[in-house]
Amino acid sequence: MGIIKIQQGDITTMAVDAIVNAANTTLLGGGGVDGAIHQAAGPELLVACQQLHGCATGEAKITAGYQLPAKYVIHTPGPIWRDGSQSEAQLLHNSYANSLALAAAHHCRTVAFPSISTGVYRYPLAQAATIALTTIRDFLLQNKGVQIVTLVCFDQRTLAAYQQAYRDVVG
Numbered sequence: 001m002g003i004i005k006i007q008q009g010d011i012t013t014m015a016v017d018a019i020v021n022a023a024n025t026t027l028l029g030g031g032g033v034d035g036a037i038h039q040a041a042g043p044e045l046l047v048a049c050q051q052l053h054g055c056a057t058g059e060a061k062i063t064a065g066y067q068l069p070a071k072y073v074i075h076t077p078g079p080i081w082r083d084g085s086q087s088e089a090q091l092l093h094n095s096y097a098n099s100l101a102l103a104a105a106h107h108c109r110t111v112a113f114p115s116i117s118t119g120v121y122r123y124p125l126a127q128a129a130t131i132a133l134t135t136i137r138d139f140l141l142q143n144k145g146v147q148i149v150t151l152v153c154f155d156q157r158t159l160a161a162y163q164q165a166y167r168d169v170v171g
């Protein structure tokens with residue numbers, strides 16, 4: 001089984017095979033981690049994203065990392081939280097699972113995620129962390145390609161939520 005790591009930091013500095021971007025369905029950039037990734041990768045990333053013609057919520061698409069230390073960026077729009085009855089949990093699961101499947105298909109051994117949907121998209125943090133950890137754990141139990149998945153938490157509150165979910169889900 002692979003390893004799950006949780007750390008505080010800036011995902012744009014991660015020297016891994018792939019970082020995941022909490023994008024929107026246009027894939028044309030935005031604020032938050034999406035803006036930070038585009039800024040650090042340089043303008044070629046936007047040009048590459050323009051060729052992808054968007055992405056449905058919960059799906060994932062891949063580009064190169066350009067000026068980032070990461071080789072690839074995997075772009076996935078997570079769900080916008082409404083009231084929990086709009087398939088938000090399934091869609092957030094899909095974002096993690098489809099990103100990991102795409103990483104494995106591109107022979108990535110190391111993958112880093114931000115906390116998808118818990119910023120501008122307002123997904124409740126503890127619930128999102130549990131879905132993230134459960135989906136990543138289940139993927140690593142079955143998949144022999146991806147070896148290390150790092151959850152990069154931008155702030156202390158997010159770090160604490162993912163550490164708690166790790167204790168609950170992984171043990």
Ligand code: AR6
Nearest residue numbers: 010011022024030031032033034036117118119120121154
């Ligand atoms: N490294 C790691 N995590 C970060 C970074 C960073 N450099 N910057 C912010 N975060 P958000 P969402 C954290 O809002 O909720 C964009 O405009 C942030 O603190 O970036 O999925 C897109 O274009 C939070 O914990 O993503 C979409 O329109 C987490 O990343 C929309 O926001 C996610 O917050 C997506 O919203």
